[in-house]
Amino acid sequence: MADAPVVRPTPISGFPEWLPDVRMVELRWLDTIRATFERYGFCSVETPSVEALDALMAKGETSQEVYTLRRLQAEDDGDSSRLGLHFDLTVPFARYVAAHFNDLVFPFKRYQIQRVWRGERPQEGRFREFTQCDIDVINIDQVPLHFDAELPRIVHEVLTTLGVPAWTLNINNRKVLQGFYEGLGIGDPLAVIRAADKIDKIGSAGVEALLTGPVGLTADQARACLDLAHVRGSDSGVVEAVGRLGAKSDLLTEGLDELARVLDDLADLPPGSVVADLSIARGLDYYTGTVYEAKFVDAPGYGSICSGGRYDDLAGTFIRRHLPGVGISIGLTRIFAKLVADGLVGGGPASPAQVLVVIPSDERRADALATARQLRARGLNVETYHQADKLAKQIRYASRKGIGHVWFPPFGDDRPHEVKNMATGEQNPADPAVWSPAS
Amino acid sequence: MADAPVVRPTPISGFPEWLPDVRMVELRWLDTIRATFERYGFCSVETPSVEALDALMAKGETSQEVYTLRRLQAEDDGDSSRLGLHFDLTVPFARYVAAHFNDLVFPFKRYQIQRVWRGERPQEGRFREFTQCDIDVINIDQVPLHFDAELPRIVHEVLTTLGVPAWTLNINNRKVLQGFYEGLGIGDPLAVIRAADKIDKIGSAGVEALLTGPVGLTADQARACLDLAHVRGSDSGVVEAVGRLGAKSDLLTEGLDELARVLDDLADLPPGSVVADLSIARGLDYYTGTVYEAKFVDAPGYGSICSGGRYDDLAGTFIRRHLPGVGISIGLTRIFAKLVADGLVGGGPASPAQVLVVIPSDERRADALATARQLRARGLNVETYHQADKLAKQIRYASRKGIGHVWFPPFGDDRPHEVKNMATGEQNPADPAVWSPAS
Missing domain, CATH: 3.30.930.10 (Bira Bifunctional Protein; Domain 2)
Incomplete structure (x- = not known):
């Protein structure tokens, strides 16, 4: 038994985190968003979580509650105290473009999917740490108006693919x-x-x-x-x-x-x-x-779930170049948290494994490991239950994690490989060289 | 012309960021790491970037230089000043497990790929913001020793797939x-x-x-x-x-x-x-x-690129449960930054687009957009050059971004679709319903 705990593991208000089944859905969302952005030729950019405070404040955005950093043990903390966590992805993008201007190809089309921080009072739909998904097209001197239509089209494709409940994009x-x-x-x-x-x-x-x-x-x-x-x-x-x-x-x-x-x-x-x-x-x-x-059509008071527009000058704070552009930002956390709160997300698998290979006895461990390896080499997500526990316990583990199939390694010449479909309860012989979860 | 810049866009020491071509490789790395972790049945967990300071400090890890947060405009900042950016992914994982103990299925196998922060003096291989990739298996009371071998196997698979230069995992x-x-x-x-x-x-x-x-x-x-x-x-x-x-x-x-x-x-x-x-x-x-x-075999003095081990008690600080486990962490940024510095990464495409559809004239814009839409519906990454600039300029843009193919929409009944392979210079008729970059 562990010693008495000394710290309560209390969640911090405004800093969301998800259980594994919900996180699996969030990952699928992030994959969909990224894939859609890339299908339109936007490249990924990530910037540091912090910017120099004078960069964050250059546009006088004092309405944003910025978190500054301080080293816990520093005596003279002149350096770190001039750093702040970014409160959006626009200021970092502008600084990035200015810093790397000569290494970028224009028109420059980037997406940026990152957390941002605001020291606001948390409330429904408002977090202190949340993920934004931004796309922007910028160019030297001019950007064709057709991009003003392409961005809403991309957002439409994203939200439709994700199955987000009824929404309207106003222009x-x-x-x-x-x-x-x-x-x-x-x-x-x-x-x-x-x-x-x-x-x-x-x-x-x-x-x-x-x-x-x-x-x-x-x-x-x-x-x-x-x-x-x-x-x-x-x-x-x-x-x-x-x-x-x-x-x-x-x-x-x-x-x-x-x-x-x-x-x-x-x-x-x-x-x-x-x-x-x-x-x-x-x-x-x-x-x-x-x-x-x-x-959201049914919850307009929840606030904006995407926003953006066309601007004349992205980075004038940082560089003497005229860089107009157009951009839009999807408020991933705000949308996702609403669906979680409304019970529309979660309850699915808590593991990416498609198959659990059981170990019926220590003698059959080698066969089990070889089977798992063969299935993985074919690209399947496979977990091995490394302990020769009672089979009922191993199967129950697969059930509780939402793993769709349980695999029984062969036993001598009499019993071949068998797979139990956890949804139907059926158990059938299977060949690890060709079996697939859909079969 | 923009006004005179007011802030220099200077990069901040110890906070790395990459140009798009390098970032494309980093994304591939992250995909490989995640896919490998999932192939062994580990689920994703993400925790907030911050923890309560008493949680971060519970084990007396005063050797880590922790960044604490402070709201820029707060008068009484009693709340935020008790928050710190996590310096590793172990403390957050322990707090997460304790906070959600009753909602997790044990043995619990999670991976966690996130940035961490340390207020250290930056030097070669040491950053103030960097990405760690952790996997851990924990269980109530005991974890089979076979996991102690599975983790190095997973790391071996990851580093081999990534093509990381010669390394040794010492046990x-x-x-x-x-x-x-x-x-x-x-x-x-x-x-x-x-x-x-x-x-x-x-x-x-x-x-x-x-x-x-x-x-x-x-x-x-x-x-x-x-x-x-x-x-x-x-x-x-x-x-x-x-x-x-x-x-x-x-x-x-x-x-x-x-x-x-x-x-x-x-x-x-x-x-x-x-x-x-x-x-x-x-x-x-x-x-x-x-x-x-x-x-690294050839640079042992560069420091540890992966580390971990078996522990008796993950979360005793937070919960009265005995949770032994075994874990390993891949120092993604440390490894990746070395390869970037050594010139082993970068110089490839700066765009995920496989095809640039050009717009030879405004009359052919509708055909160009329809072609791009058809190719995208087939899952291809396709950029449209939204301006009817000179063709040479549009082709040069594709070349500079490393886009492999330039697509010319049809022109009346005489000229069918044509695709130029930018690597070979060949230009041939093509059918958007069946064409693929490999063909």
Whole structure:
């Protein structure tokens, strides 16, 4: 018996971890995401978990709760204390591109699947450590608009393959918002965007009060802004609907043209999966064209599960090159944790093994090991139960781990190899040179 | 042109990151390691990057330089300051097993591939952030000795598949060391182990001076200890060689028996890959039987590239259950970084794309996109060059990224699909419904 424990193994709030059956599903998700990103030619990049604090803070993102590092035993910790855990994958990507600019081929298309950290108060859907899956296309001076459509297509393929419950990817274009407000003769479009962005929280009446109050619009202007925020649709009907609202400006025309072209590129996707929503703003100071935001249809209040958009300048903080791009991020942990909480994930196998080779007696150990080796050489995942315990105990072990087949090594010349299918209970002779789990 | 940069994108010493071509190889390595672990039936576990500080410190591992977290903007940071980044995967695994004890099936076999952090001064082979690949088998009360042989077999398979340059996995057994010294009538075996462990650094003469000096052995005892440390071999000849050194004790007999059985289980591996080395001690206070340590044959001074062993009690700090086990850890970053530094990795493709579909003109864009979609549906990794640039520029892009094939969409009825093999320069008609990169 071990000594009395000295530390309680309490989980830390906001830092999720999964049991093996759930982790097996998460691994499949990660495989699917990576395979889809690679099928579109994106390459993998990983950056360190930390960045210099001045790099993390360069854009003045003080709204993010950054974790800084400190060496436990350091007396003068001048060095480590200037390091912080990254709070997203955009800042590290920008620093990476600047650091390796001359070694990269442009247009540069990368995916990055990593944990990020935020010292926030944990709540539903908000974690302090979570995994983001980002793709971005950047180029020197310009990136074709077709990528603005390719990214939602990739996300659609990922979420559909994963079987994520009903979701909508909303698209907008920042030029439409800004151009529309300018067309109404509004002097401070950003103030309107900021107010309109609260429509989910305070409702139309609340936004209208903000617009006619602090923002200083006329009643007609405020009404037109609210009308814009209510425009939704999947095709060029959206452009016509906005046109009927009366505002006119070159920027609005340009934005509507971009939005229509992106929707047109995506016209083959199932209805409702990608929808133009003229109320979406996102990232006030960063995005300059297309913006994305995905939510669960049945739980819009759970928050954004994917987001991104087009930006003019990825890495100006770090390098004197003009690098526009477009990117989107899938909030893996946020999506996955919801499905776990809703009981939609888990309960499957807790082991990757397809076969458990039992050891009926020590005399048959050599045969058992040889069988396992033969099956593994054929690419099968095979576990050996290394102890000649009672067979019932070994079989029960396979059952509890969800291992689909139990293999009995041969016994002299009389009894050949046999395999028990744990789902059906059937036990039949089998040849380790050709047997497969599907057979 | 972007504004003047405000932050230099300097890499942070001890936190490695790779260019895309090197990262592609690292991903293949990770895939190989995971697939091999799973082929032996180990399940994946991931734990948070942080643990409570009292959990990290429970075993008094004050020799590790732990990074603690601090929220940048927190006033009262009582909470976060009790969190530290894990410095290995053993403590988190022990805490995980204790936290989820009732939900796990024993024997529990897990692999864990994650980054760990140590606030050490970076030097060759030593990083502040690096990836470890651990496998452990634990059970309630006892774990069959056969696992002590299965783990080196798995490591052998991994390193061989990866093509890691010549390495040796050294094995010893702590019972042999302790039993041998006891058999010589030495009162403080740990002091001898500690001194003998320095043989790589201070040589035989240095160790002998320590043993006859501070440790207080007679010249004969010291000579016998050094003789033991020089015993190496791959089979039961090792047992005979130790026997000839004169020491006798029950613990020695037990340890030699275990060592011989492990070597016997591994007798089919190529000579030199697994070698008993009676000088190996490792982890003074933790390991109790078999111990492992792998090194590069041509660079033994680079340090250990794999290590592990058998322990009596994994999680006694956290739970009142007796959980013995055996585990081994592959130092992925340490191995990989050496190969990168030696120029053995990199220079290959910088993209996972197998095909670049070019867009010869905007009129042919729809055909190009349809072709890319058809190829992707067949599981191929396909990039679309979304801009109707000059063909030479598009082809040069494929060449610079190491994309093996360039696809030309059809042009009316006259010109069918054509594919250019970038390695041979040949260009031939091709059918997107059946073409494969190997054809």
